[in-house]
Each structure stands twice: as C-alpha cells, then as structure tokens.
Amino acid sequence: MIKELNNLKNPNIDNDGFSLNLLSNEKYIVLLKKMITVRIAEEIISENVKKGIIKCPCHLAIGQEAIPVGMSQFLNASDRVYGNHRSHGHYISLTMNTYGLFAEILGKKTGCSKGMGGSMHIVGESHGFGGSVPIVSATIPVSVGAGLAMKLSNSKSISVSYFGDGTSEEGVLHESLNIASYYNLPVIFVCENNLFSSHMHISERQKFDSISRFADSHGIDYAVIDGNNIETVLDTSKKAVKLARDKGKPFFIEAVTYRWKGHVGHDDNIDVGLQRKEDLEPWKEKRDPIARLKNALIKENVLDEDSFVILNEEIYEKLNKEFAQAVADPYPDREQLLDTVYYR
Numbered sequence: 001m002i003k004e005l006n007n008l009k010n011p012n013i014d015n016d017g018f019s020l021n022l023l024s025n026e027k028y029i030v031l032l033k034k035m036i037t038v039r040i041a042e043e044i045i046s047e048n049v050k051k052g053i054i055k056c057p058c059h060l061a062i063g064q065e066a067i068p069v070g071m072s073q074f075l076n077a078s079d080r081v082y083g084n085h086r087s088h089g090h091y092i093s094l095t096m097n098t099y100g101l102f103a104e105i106l107g108k109k110t111g112c113s114k115g116m117g118g119s120m121h122i123v124g125e126s127h128g129f130g131g132s133v134p135i136v137s138a139t140i141p142v143s144v145g146a147g148l149a150m151k152l153s154n155s156k157s158i159s160v161s162y163f164g165d166g167t168s169e170e171g172v173l174h175e176s177l178n179i180a181s182y183y184n185l186p187v188i189f190v191c192e193n194n195l196f197s198s199h200m201h202i203s204e205r206q207k208f209d210s211i212s213r214f215a216d217s218h219g220i221d222y223a224v225i226d227g228n229n230i231e232t233v234l235d236t237s238k239k240a241v242k243l244a245r246d247k248g249k250p251f252f253i254e255a256v257t258y259r260w261k262g263h264v265g266h267d268d269n270i271d272v273g274l275q276r277k278e279d280l281e282p283w284k285e286k287r288d289p290i291a292r293l294k295n296a297l298i299k300e301n302v303l304d305e306d307s308f309v310i311l312n313e314e315i316y317e318k319l320n321k322e323f324a325q326a327v328a329d330p331y332p333d334r335e336q337l338l339d340t341v342y343y344r
Contacts, residue, residue: 001216002224003208008256009195011282018296022234023073025302031073031230032297033311034096035065035290038089040316041098044323045088045105045119046266053327054105056118057134059086063228063260066289067192068093070233071160071253074241075128078157080146082139083132085120086192086259090132090162095124098319102326109332114340116332137163137170140189144176147185151248158186158244166197168211177218177252186244188237189215189252192227194259215252227255228289231296258283 007013020028042062048054072093075081083090092098097112104111105119113123120134130146133139143161150157167173168191180187191211195202202209212222221243225232233255240251260280262269268280297303 001213002210003213005193005209005224005256008224008226009209011258011279011285011287013287018229018231018292020231020296020300022231022238025297025300027073028293028297028302031069032290032293032303033315034069034072034093035230035293036312036315037096037098037319038065038069038092039290040312040319041092041101042088044102044319046261048323050266056105056107056120057264058105058119059264060261060266061086061089061192061194061259063283063288064192064194064257065089066230066233066293067190067227067255067257068162070230071188071190071237073234074237075158075160077126077128078155079128079160080130080143080150080157081128081160081162082130082143082146083122083162084136084139084164084167085132085134086164087122087132087162088119091122091124091129094129095127097124097127099322099326100124102319102323103329106326106329107331108326108329109336110326110329114332114336116340137167137172139163140167140173140176143189144180144185144187147180147187147250148183150186151183156245158188158241160188160190162190162192164197165191165193165195165202165211167191168214169197169205174214174218177215177220177250180250181218181220184249186248187250188240188244189220189250191252191254192257193254194257196259196263198263210254212252212254215254220250220252222252222254224254225256227257228287228292230289230293257289258287260284 042060068089100112104113107115109115123131140161143159147159212224215222223236225236
C-alpha cells in the first residue's frame with residue numbers, strides 16, 4: 001500500500017527519460033492540440049472572470065491538462081464520464097466543444113446546458129460526458145450506478161469518475177469504492193490529486209498523502225502516477241480501460257498534479273490569503289504537462305518551436321472568436337425555464 005507520494009509531489013524531480021512510444025507521431029500532435037485547447041480555453045475564462053464579463057464561479061484546472069486528455073484517448077461515446085466542480089478539461093477533452101462551454105459559462109441559450117448550469121453544471125451526453133456538479137463527490141455514486149447498469153446489461157461500456165483529493169474526506173467515496181469492489185463494476189476512479197482541497201494542503205488534513213490507499217483497502221487495483229506526464233497517463237489509462245472493458249473490474253488511478261490557479265477564480269493563490277509561491281513556479285517551469293510533451297516532440301523531430309508558437313496562435317484566435325460569439329448570443333427565454341425539467 002502506497003501511503004506517501006514522495007517524489008511525485010516534488011516539482012523538482014528529474015524529468016529525464018520522457019519518451020513517446022505508445023502512439024503515432026500524428027496522434028501525439030492531436031493530443032498536444034487538445035491540451036493546448038484546454039489550457040487556452042481556461043486562460044480565456046480566467047481573463048474574463050477577472051474583467052467581470054463572466055459572473056459565475058469558475059474553478060480552473062490550468063496545469064492539469066494531461067489527465068483528461070490522456071484518459072479520453074481510450075473512451076468512446078457509449079462510455080459515461082462524470083466530473084466535478086473543476087471539469088472544463090474533462091468536458092473539452094471528450095467534446096472539443098469550447099464554444100458550447102463558453103456560452104454555458106456566460107449563461108447563454110447556446111450553451112451546452114442551455115445556459116441553465118454555468119461553469120459547474122456542464123453536460124455532453126452525445127460524447128459520453130454525463131455531467132458535472134459543484135457538490136464535492138456527488139457524481140461518484142452516479143458513476144458507480146452507471147457501471148452497475150452497464151454490467152446488468154452485459155454492455156462493454158465503462159464508467160469514469162473524476163474527482164480531487166478532497167473527495168477522500170467525503171464518506172460517499174468510500175461507500176462507492178466498496179460497492180464497485182463488491183460487485184466488480186466497470187468503473188475507473190480518477191483522482192486528480194493536486195495536493196490542495198480548496199484552501200489547504202493535504203499535509204494539513206491527512207496523516208498520509210496518497211489517496212489510493214483507500215482503493216487498496218477495498219481490494220481495488222490502483223496506480224499512482226505522475227499526472228503531468230502524458231505518456232504515463234496514456235499507459236495507465238489504456239491498462240485501466242482494458243481491465244474495466246474486458247474484465248468488468250474497477251480500477252483506481254491517482255494522478256499527482258498541481259493546479260496553477262486558486263480554488264476558484266483567476267488568482268494564483270488559494271483565495272483566503274494562503275500563498276503558494278515556493279511551489280507554484282517550479283511546477284510551472286519543470287512539470288508543465290504541455291511543455292513536457294512539446295519538448296519530447298521536438299526531441300523526436302516531430303515538432304519545432306516555431307510550429308508550436310503558430311499552433312498556439314491559431315488555437316487562441318479560434319477560441320477568442322468563439323468567446324466573442326458566445327458573448328453576443330442571447331440569454332435563454334423565459335419560456336425555456338421548464339424545457340430541461342423532466343419526469344417519468
């Protein structure tokens with residue numbers, strides 16, 4: 001049982017040996033574009049929260065892009081993925097619908113949830129994204145329920161649940177792990193351990209800092225990985241998806257990462273005066289998941305610095321145009337209030 005994250009939580013770890021062996025060069029470029037898209041989309045959101053154009057609370061995951069992009073590589077539309085209050089990257093990685101996300105955050109009728117949900121209630125059913133909610137750990141039992149339905153219907157689909165380290169302090173996670181283990185459900189639990197639950201470092205909240213110890217207690221296979229290394233994320237995700245899809249068994253991935261922004265909003269700190277200056281810059285400089293993939297592609301002569309700059313500029317221009325269109329879009333009509341309320 002792994003109890004301590006050790007070097008994985010140290011932003012100054014040796015990064016040598018980052019190689020690209022799992023996919024073709026073309027697919028790595030696609031993944032790089034996805035990661036840049038997630039990053040720039042959230043940077044645009046951050047800028048417009050600061051300007052006051054975006055009014056709803058926005059929980060950003062800048063710095064964590066490798067995890068949802070790597071996992072989404074092995075998922076399909078019949079699978080069900082569930083997020084949390086910090087789920088822009090989960091949604092974009094599956095749908096690439098940045099326009100729908102912008103419009104939703106702005107409360108427009110063209111949004112992915114018809115302008116009714118904001119940043120924390122996003123959905124993309126046609127692409128397998130079952131939804132996200134602001135309540136910590138609330139979608140975890142939903143993902144387990146989806147896994148149970150898949151097992152009962154003899155489906156080869158799987159369920160994926162994203163959550164942060166703070167979720168381990170909610171009882172429903174442990175109940176969900178127990179049920180998934182007991183019934184052998186095809187559920188992948190993905191803990192994005194960014195070391196902070198809202199405003200407090202994990203060392204101030206728990207005796208040990210590895211969340212996967214709870215999976216081990218329930219007899220669920222697990223892996224503790226560098227969540228900012230796209231190759232490691234891909235390798236682990238591939239194995240987890242195969243186990244869940246072929247064997248119908250649960251798996252727990254603890255991906256150690258670090259968010260560059262505070263708990264909510266555009267500020268780099270944790271919103272209640274806590275400063276992260278000692279850790280934040282090393283994580284940006286040495287553990288940036290996009291820079292690490294870019295450097296690996298340059299080393300393999302698949303990419304050069306100029307092409308990388310052009311790629312960023314093209315994506316930034318596209319997303320800025322989408323955001324401007326979303327700003328100009330209409331708000332929902334009063335008559336639409338009951339359109340998305342269902343009963344059976």
